[in-house]
Amino acid sequence: MTVQHVASTSATSEVPKTSVWARIWQQDAPGYLFLLPWFIGFFGLTLGPMISSLYLSFTKFDLLTSPDWVGAGNYVRMFTNDPKFAASMRVTFFFVIFSVPLKLAFALGVALLLNRGMKGLPLYRALFYLPSLLGASVAIAILWRQIFAGDGLVNKFLSVFGIVGPSWISNPNYSLWTLIILAIWQFGSPMIIFLAGLRQIPQDMYEAASLDGASKWRQFWKITLPLLTPVVFFNAIIQTIEAFKSFTPAFIISGGTGNPINSTLFYTLYLYQEAFGFFRMGYASALAWVLLAIVAAFTAFSFLTSKYWVHYDD
Amino acid sequence: MTDAPMKLTVVGAEAPAWRKRALTILSHALLIGASILMLYPLLWMLAASFRPENEIFTSASIIPSSWSIDSYFRGWNGLRTSFSVFFTNSFIVSISSVIGNVFACSLAAFAFARLEFRGRKIWFALMLMTLMLPYQVTLIPQYVLFRQLGWVDTFLPLIVPKFLAADAFFIFLMVQFFRGIPRELDEAAMMDGAGPWRIYWKIMLPLSTPVLATAAIFTFIWTWDDFFGPLIYLNQMRDYTVMLGLRTFTDSTGMSDYGGLFAMSVLSLVPIFLFFLIFQRLLIEGIATTGMKR
Missing domain, CATH: 1.10.287 (Helix Hairpins)
Incomplete structure (x- = not known):
């Protein structure tokens, strides 16, 4: 009632x-x-703009003159005749494919270690969470740029062992990896979610398994991991979407260019350059819709395949 | 959430005690090592901000050989406009956003959690879908709209959306919490003739301080950290937020004055770090129960 x-x-x-x-x-x-404030926001800032950006994606629009209809021209150009788009796709997928699983692996590994009944759990948890909280800041991106510079902290440590390291951020072979490491460094929040998930697993299951003589290793594969799959699923989706949307670190570390030779040209960075560097708003809108399509396809795919690997309570 | 460690009670083949102890010590060693490795860069930046300028690049240690706060003075006035302007701007934007988000999101959440009206389920589903939407999809028309309203180079594009509950995540967070408040309370109030507004204002909000605080803290931190919004909408240096100030620093003098840059970077993290120290438990619970991204 x-x-x-x-x-x-x-x-x-x-x-x-x-x-x-x-x-x-x-x-x-x-x-x-x-709901009135939300309605104004939903129609005025979300739904309305979505419709008009879909329209703009089929036009040439420079913000000053009215949009010119070009049909599917933007999309055709994107997939057939835009090496920078191709580069940004490669960079972004590479980033997502390496940063997300590694981040989640660290998060799960540390969560398992902490869940062994370690003393000082609140302290460890807080320390590991701190980078997650601070990590999105421009200050941290600036710090990262310094750490991986030619005369940076990493090379100082390497020089102790007599190794002369390159300038990691200005070498196209390594620059993207510095950003991947920055993402992994922020494994704290998925770790907290894993810890909460681990606490939900009933302890008597382990007791029963031990009575049956199952080893710790077997218990992990047969009890912990299956029961944790909903949390893994959740974390994977959230982190993947976040990784696709990542912008600030690449912008700061490359000075807004995505260089060296487009090796850190994240998709969102390319979109920003097109929209606010060259004022190709129509093309940038098309880029945004392709991003939405990728994120939606990934989410749909995850949900469709989830019944084969995500364990739900009966 | 309780912090009582969950002991794994192994009933069957018990590992020898020494092996267990060795494992525990090894685990602690691993965790301590990992903590140091992770926090080292932060501590190093903190140390660098207190070092004399000439020592910054020669030392990898986290203890300066001599302490100096010169970098803070140099950095504070390192740009044409002083950082006091940037900090003031950041506080204005962040605090306004907190007020807007808490108010607008709690109104919407109350409607979704407690009121009965036609179309509620559809609107709720639509609200959830906007959670997944990459902001780039609405970016350009929003920019055009705010430009036509003459809002570029003001804080309005950064603040007004918060008053329109544009951050659906917080609506979701509050709906979850409101649903946990016993309905008997509002029913009793209703018997006494209280309308929806009174129930919202006099019953729900006072009982929801934990979730309102969580929303307020995360809104503050996310707005404080936001780089993309200010980058697009603020072009005049007098309007810059701290994040834009830092970015300008890296582009201009920062290359020569790393001490000042680090000092300002450290200062920009102070508000977030204070929230972390004071409200750590609230933040961690917020993440554990709702699965926040950061």
């Missing part, structure tokens, strides 16, 4: 037919009034 039910039933019993509007007012108005 909710607020509105009571209000509407009492209203209908008192007033007959004429009050259809009064009844709507009684029953539906409060909900819609409370």
Whole structure:
């Protein structure tokens, strides 16, 4: 029984037919009034802009003159005649494919270690979480640029062992890896989610397994991991979408260029350059819709395949 | 969440005690090693900000040979506009965003969690879908809209969306919490003749301080850290937030004055770090229960 039910039933019993509007007012108005700010935002800042960016993606638009319809031209150019688009796709997929599984592996590994009943768990958890909280800041990207510079911290340590390291951020073979390491460094928040998931696993399952003589190793593969798959699934989706949207570190570390030779040209960075560097708003809108398609396809694929590997309670 | 360690009670073949102890010590060694490795860069930056300028690039240690706060003074006035302007701007934007988000999102969440109206399920589903939407898809029309409204080079494009509950994640967070509050409470209030507004204001909000605080803290941190929004909408240096100030620093003098750059970087992290120190438990619970990205 909710607020509105009571209000509407009492209203209908008192007033007959004429009050259809009064009844709507009684029953539906409060909900819609409370949602009013969200409605303005949803239509004005989300749905409306989505429709118009879909339209703009089929136009040439420089912000100053009105958009020119070019049909599928933007999309055709993107997939047939734009080496920078191809480069940004390669960079972004490489980043996602390496950073997400490695980050999750670290998060799960540390969570398992902490869940062994370690003393000082709150302290460790807080320390490992801190980089996750700070990591999105421009300050951290600046720090990273310094750490992996030619005369940076990493090379100082290497020089102790007599190794002369390259300038990691200005070498196209390594520059993307510095960003992947930055992403892995922030494994704290998926780790916390894993820890919460591990606590949900009933302890008597392990006791029963031990009685049956199952080794720790077997218990991990047969109990822990299957029961944790919903959390793995959740973390994988969130982290993948975040990785596709990543922008600030690549922007700061490459000074907004995506260099050396486009090796850190994240998709979002390329989109930014097209939109706000060259004012090719139509083309940038098309890029945005391709990004949405990729994210949607990935999410749909994950959900469709989830029944084969994600364990749900019966 | 309790922090009581979960002991694995192995009933069957018990490992010898010495092996267990060795494993525990090894685990601690691993964890301590990993913590040091992870925090070293942060500590090094902190140390670098207190070093005399000429020592920054020669030392990898985290203890300066001599302490100096010159870098902070140099950095604070290292650009044409001083960092006091940038910090003020960042605080204005972040605090306004907190107010907007907490207010607008809690209104929407109350409607979704407690009120009965036609179309509720559809709107709720649509709201959830916007969670997945990459912001790039709405970016350009939003920019065109705010430009036509004359809002470019003001804080409005950064703040107004918060008052329109554009950050659906927090609606979701609050709906989850509101659903956990016993309905008997609002029913009792209703019997006493309280309308939806009074129930929202007098019952739900006072009972929801944990979730409101979590939303407020995360909104503050995310807005404080936001780089993309200010990058697009703020072009005048007097309007810059701290993040834009830092970026400008790296482009200009930063290449010659790493001490000043690090000092300002450290200062930019201070508010977030304070939240971490004070509200650590709230932040960790927020992540554990809702699965936040950061």
